[in-house]
Amino acid sequence: MQKKWVTMGDVARAAGVGKITVSRALSTPEKVSPATREKVAAAVAELGYVRDDTAGALSSQRSRVVGALVSSLDQPTFASTIRGLSEGLAEGGLQLLLGTTQYEPETEAELVSALMGRRPDALILTSSDHTLETRALLTRAGLPVLELWELPESPIYAAVGFSNRAAAHAVTAHLAETGRRAITFLTTDRPHDTRAHMRAEGYTEALTDLVPGHAPRILRLSPRAEATGPEYGAEGLAQVMERWPDTDAIVCVSDALAIGAFCEAERRGIAVPGRLAITGFGDVPEVGASALGLTTVRIDGHAIGRKAAALTLAATAGEALAETRIDMGFTLARRASS
CATH class of the missing domain: 3.40.50.2300 (Response regulator)
Structure with a gap:
C-alpha cells in the first residue's frame, strides 16, 4: 500500500477555500468567519487531516x-x-x-x-x-x-x-543495626546497569564498616530475555540459601526481586523476618504496608x-x-x- 498523507491543499479543495484560509482557520480561527471555520472543520474531519508541524519546526528552530x-x-x-x-x-x-x-x-x-x-x-x-x-x-x-x-x-x-550508593548503604546499615550479620546482596548481572553496581558498592561499604569479619556476599543472576524480576528473586533466594545457608538477610537490588525472594521464602517455609530478613528498592505498591510489608528504599x-x-x-x-x-x-x- 502506498502511503499518501492528506495535505492542506486537499482540505482546501474539499472546503472550497484557499490554503491560506485553511491555515488561518487552524492557527488563528478568530480571523476567520464562523461559516468558513465550520467548512474547514468538516473537511478536516472527513479527510482525517493531521497538521504537519515539520515546516513550523524548521522556521522556528523548535x-x-x-x-x-x-x-x-x-x-x-x-x-x-x-x-x-x-x-x-x-x-x-x-x-x-x-x-x-x-x-x-x-x-x-x-x-x-x-x-x-x-x-x-x-x-x-x-x-x-x-x-x-x-x-x-x-x-x-x-x-x-x-x-x-x-x-x-x-x-x-x-x-x-x-545517591544509589548511599541508599543501599542505608538499608544495609539498618539490617546490621537490627542484629543481622550474614547479609547477602542479590542482583542481576547486567554490565551496564550502573545503578545496580552503585547499590552493590553501597552494600559492600556498609557491611565492611558495620559488620567486621563478614565478607560481602553478592549473588549476580545472569539476565534472560523472558525472565521477570520476581522470577529472578525466587531463583536468587534458592541459590543464596544453597550457597550460603547461614544467610540471615538479603538486600535485593529492586522490589521486583524482593517480591520473588519473599514468595520463595514462604514456599520453603522460611520465616520472614524471623529466620530471614528481606529488603527491596523502589517502594512499588505491591511491597507496601497494606500488601507484602517489605522494607525498601522509597524513591519518588x-x-x-x-x-x-x-x-x-x-x-x-x-x-x-x-x-x-x-x-x-x-x-x-x-x-x-x-
Missing part, C-alpha cells in the same frame, strides 16, 4: 518534541518518572517521544541518533553509561540533556536523581520526572541553569520484613 530513553519499561518506578515527565512537559506544550535501551549503551546510541534526526528540543536519559561516541554527539549538539535516577560527577548538562520517581520537566522547560526558554546535580533524596521505609 520541534517542541522531547526524546526520553529509559533503561526498561518493566519497572513501575520508571513508569512513575515518565508520568511525571509527560505531565510537566505537556503543561509547557512539549510532546514526549519514548524509547527503551534495555541497559545497553549501543542500543542507546542507535536511539539517540534516531531521535536527533527529529531535532528534539531536549533529551532525557535514565543512565549515565554512554558510549564515547554518544557522549561526544550529545555534547556537540548543545541540547539540554538530563540524566535521571543517578548523580554522575560530570553530567552532560544536568542530572536529577539520588514522579517527582524526579516533574523536576526534569521543569528544568527542560526552563532550558528551552533560555533560562540559565542554577545547578547541574539535583539530589531528590530517598527514604528508608522500614516494614515487617526486617
Whole structure:
C-alpha cells in the first residue's frame, strides 16, 4: 500500500477555500468567519487531516518534541518518572517521544541518533553509561540533556536523581543495626546497569564498616530475555540459601526481586523476618504496608520526572541553569520484613 498523507491543499479543495484560509482557520480561527471555520472543520474531519508541524519546526528552530530513553519499561518506578515527565512537559506544550535501551549503551546510541534526526528540543536519559561516541554527539549538539535516577560527577548538562550508593548503604546499615550479620546482596548481572553496581558498592561499604569479619556476599543472576524480576528473586533466594545457608538477610537490588525472594521464602517455609530478613528498592505498591510489608528504599520517581520537566522547560526558554546535580533524596521505609 502506498502511503499518501492528506495535505492542506486537499482540505482546501474539499472546503472550497484557499490554503491560506485553511491555515488561518487552524492557527488563528478568530480571523476567520464562523461559516468558513465550520467548512474547514468538516473537511478536516472527513479527510482525517493531521497538521504537519515539520515546516513550523524548521522556521522556528523548535520541534517542541522531547526524546526520553529509559533503561526498561518493566519497572513501575520508571513508569512513575515518565508520568511525571509527560505531565510537566505537556503543561509547557512539549510532546514526549519514548524509547527503551534495555541497559545497553549501543542500543542507546542507535536511539539517540534516531531521535536527533527529529531535532528534539531536549533529551532525557535514565543512565549515565554512554558510549564515547554518544557522549561526544550529545555534547556537540548543545541540547539540554538530563540524566535521571543517578548523580554522575560530570553530567552532560544536568542530572536529577539520588545517591544509589548511599541508599543501599542505608538499608544495609539498618539490617546490621537490627542484629543481622550474614547479609547477602542479590542482583542481576547486567554490565551496564550502573545503578545496580552503585547499590552493590553501597552494600559492600556498609557491611565492611558495620559488620567486621563478614565478607560481602553478592549473588549476580545472569539476565534472560523472558525472565521477570520476581522470577529472578525466587531463583536468587534458592541459590543464596544453597550457597550460603547461614544467610540471615538479603538486600535485593529492586522490589521486583524482593517480591520473588519473599514468595520463595514462604514456599520453603522460611520465616520472614524471623529466620530471614528481606529488603527491596523502589517502594512499588505491591511491597507496601497494606500488601507484602517489605522494607525498601522509597524513591519518588514522579517527582524526579516533574523536576526534569521543569528544568527542560526552563532550558528551552533560555533560562540559565542554577545547578547541574539535583539530589531528590530517598527514604528508608522500614516494614515487617526486617
